[in-house]
Amino acid sequence: MMDGLDLPLVWAAIIAFAVLLYTLLDGFDLGIGVLFPLFRDADQRGRMLSTVAPVWDGNETWLVLGGGGLFAAFPLAYAVVLPALYGPIIAMLLGLVFRGVAFEFRWRDPAHRPLWDIAFACGSVISALAQGVTLGALLQGITVQGRSFGGGAFDWLTPFCLLAGVSLVIGYALLGSTWLLMKTEGDLREKARRMSFRFAIGTMACIAAVSLATPLLDPIYVQRWFAWPNVLYTAQVPLLVTIGAVAYFRALMRGAEQAPFFIALCLFGLSYVGLGISMYPDVVPGRITIWEAASPPSSQLFMLVGAGILIPIILAYTGYAYWVFRGKVGAEGYH
DSSP, rough: OOOOOHHHHHHHHHHHHHHHHHHHHHHHHHHHHHGGOOOHHHHHHHHHHHTTTTTHHTTTTHHHHHHHHHHHOOOHHHHHHHHHHHHHHHHHHHHHHHHHHHHHHHHHHHHGGGHHHHHHHHHHHHHHHHHHHHHHHHHHHEETTEEEEEEEEETTHHHHHHHHHHHHHHHHHHHHHHHHHHHHHHHHHHHHHHHHHHHHHHHHHHHHHHHHGGGGGHHHHHHHHTTTTTHHTTTTHHHHHHHHHHHHHHHHHHSSSHHHHHHHHHHHHHHHHHHHHHHEEEETTEEETTSOOOOOOOHHHHHHHHHHHHHHHHHHHHHHHHHTTSSOTTTTTTO
């Protein structure tokens, strides 16, 4: 803490903010890839990609900020988490590479477009699954010996981690389908509406399953959620999720096109709040707190100056890009 400013807490908030924005913004375009195999028509696939063409690569800025911030602000956590999760993290990065290359090459190399479509869909599913597995492995707990990872290479390969991975894939599909509902017209929009209903049911079931399984992982989660008077505050999260789910289905049934997407984003945000309740004040749950993992105050203060300049700029150009490309996407797309 420096002059009343709790720098580790500030940096934890910055990294949490970056990861949340990545999940929300890259979630719907990963969801487009997850949905890709369900759309066989070449024209529909082209329109699907056109809806995210102007913004998809910029969304990944927040992943870089989150990962880089963890390395610089919490080096001990980075040194423990990365070896524990080499498998899913490498899978996620390779999936993002395949997805990014396929996104561009399917337009430039139409002769091999079916292969690029497969690469795009597989890269999206693998990335989403790996992100969920990573999240599940963090909640499940990482074996720490001294100041380093002390577990095995496949500690992340458990039923709970796989449940978290599949849940995130389904959740991203929900974001993708509601994005298409908001951004497209005609037959594609109506198919997206039907999928928005189905994937919402799946997402609600997954939220319930992960929420029920998490307290069974470690008694500390039970204490953080159900101890008095914490429960007065934590109980608001499932209550708001229930209200949000009701509002979502009502919006779908009355034919709304924009509201389902924004409500789905709110449901993701509430789930993220639940994750924060389970983890805080740890960066490695039950093992290392944010203060124990923090880099020297001078380093965090120096980086905070840069973050204070760059983050508003990133937010400004991201918001401007979405504003410029607002509205429905026609058959001509952006290519």
